[in-house]
Amino acid sequence: MTIHIKAYLASAALIALTAITPAHAEVTLSFLIDNNPDTVAAAEALVEAYQKQTPDVTIEIEQRAGGGEGDNIIKTRLATGEMSDVFLYNSGSLLQALKPQQTLVDLSDVPAQAKVDQGFKSVVSADGKVYGVPFGTAMGGGIFYNRAIYQELGLSVPKTWAEFMANNEKIKAAGKVAVAQTYRDTWTSQLFVLADYYNVQAAVPNFAEDYTNNKAKYATTPAAMKGFDHLKEVHDAGLFNEDFGAASYDDGLRMVATGEAAHYPMLTFAIGALKQNYPENLADVGFFAQPGDDATKNGLTVWMPPAIYIPAASEKIEEAKKFANFVASVEGCKIMTAINTVQGPPLIDGCPLPADVPPAVTDMLPYFKTAGLTAPALEFVSPIKGPALEQITVEVGSGIRGPAEAAVLYDDDVRKQAKQLGLSNW
């Protein structure tokens, strides 16, 4: 059935394209992506479909490393004018570090933008211009839980932090690990702080702006301090797995999937790894937003997927824009959701979720259905994120440093990043 729709859409798009541009010579576009297997699979499927409908365009995929090394590759290639015609990179604060106004092509006028989610557009914009189109679905940051344990102990999904802690005590009393923590992979330690941002902005609506302008600090904003406080509270209550200091991200996924642990705070991109490594346990894993103080203000902190950008130095901007338009179309979205595990709701209007999504995804959907129950993570509404947060949260979670001192330390780290970015007011 989907094949028929695809063929229909493809021919429609083809007619539209040939109508605008009567004839053109063969073009080769280069397309730089990261080497994550999910990314590669999705990019290859998109390229294949696009080449089928536009036979005179050839797209060559190049791969690069992820993480800090990948950041360096992108920055260096942009700076030297060696960037591919189309490239994939993070949205939000990392995009801002590329100085998009100077280095990228404005994609506001790409037709498919009409159906792209407004929230996503805001995280790929600078000075009112949209520089990217989404590559993938939205993600949530919160807490994975083991549904089998919840059922066995008769627990219900917590709407407040107090309920969450009460659940934890019951799980601990039942002789199970309540919260999995995995500090071998230090980045996993940040979740309690980062995923609490919905609650921060619910309490202090202008936190992001004041924080960017050097007016609001973690240490002096009680709502922002809560993330650090909660981490310490969970550590002090002895709810962690015994080997939390040495366990890895994969251990954390195994624990929450197989019921060794009841909770694992994580981003929903982990659903892909869960499906790959623990397919028989996927139905046991549920998801909820990190609860705050008030049950009536329970909402989800959202992470945005990476985006497709075009460097201003490209010589094939028009062709590249057409490919970007295809990626952002309903058809492009369908190709991606068919290839990869869905990690959250699609960001293209009219692109449906596949029927067989795992419970962790369906658990996210109610938050997106009501306006105001989601908020982008701080790194998408402010260009500044301190690089040492993961070490600081490891310290708090291990009981080495208290939350108050940790917040002061993090504010210092943030100041350093702001200065490097050359922001005014710092």
Add this chain to the structure above:
Amino acid sequence: MVQPRPRSQKSPCPLWFFLPAAVIYGVFFLAPTATSFWYSLTRWDLTTAEFIGLENFRQFFSEPFLVQSLVNTLIYAVMTSGLKTVCGLLLAVLLTGNIFARGFLRTVVFFPVLVSTIGIGITFTVMMHPTKGIINVALGALGIAGPGWLTNPSLALFSVALVDLWKGVGLATLIFIAGLAAISTDYYEAARIDGATRFQQFRRITLPLVRPATITVVTLSLIGGLRSFDLIWAMTRGGPGFSSDVVASVIYKQYQAGFYGLSTAGNVILFALIVAIILPLSLWFNRREVAQ
């Protein structure tokens, strides 16, 4: 070291023989060193460098973890260097004596030197796992609750230092074996005739005469310890938190975060630190040697 040569004793080789080496040295060593001093004074994002004076150095010294990382670097360097010297000498004395399977044992001691540091780091990280690692499982079988070797913040640095000892002691032993072999057996013979005990022979003959080897081992292992990075990064990444951070790992993290100017300043500081420690030490060693 280089003394002004009298004019008459002109070298038979023309000066431009020296040119290729000078160009390579200049382009690959002198120029980068000079530019790194410049970039340490800037806020640098690889495309633009804004001159900010000594701000990077001020920032580096106000990093709360920097003071700890400096102390950690010194602890790590002194500890690994001291242990390698003592253990290396004892092993060398043992392995130059008349013992069973001497050649085989020498190979065994030297073997860890040949293995990749990262490989060793990953292997020991697995072995030092607090609950599943072989070390704590073995201790548990004896009824001892093993500590979190790499997860206890006050223990992590020492655990890594011990692994460094295991890895590096073979090289120290090799240098000492060479040093011991150079000592003439006449001295020992004479001492034995005079009725010196084994310990007296070691104290009065071996120790003073193996001094050049000792100097080499101390200097090399101290420099190695001060700039040590790979093993620490493979095993703890400076963690938990910042508790096993050394100067080199702090610098690396600044680079990863994109603070290129700041990390260059860190390298300049590390350079100054090594010079400040090694220069007086080697001057002192050399003077003692001459005085003898």
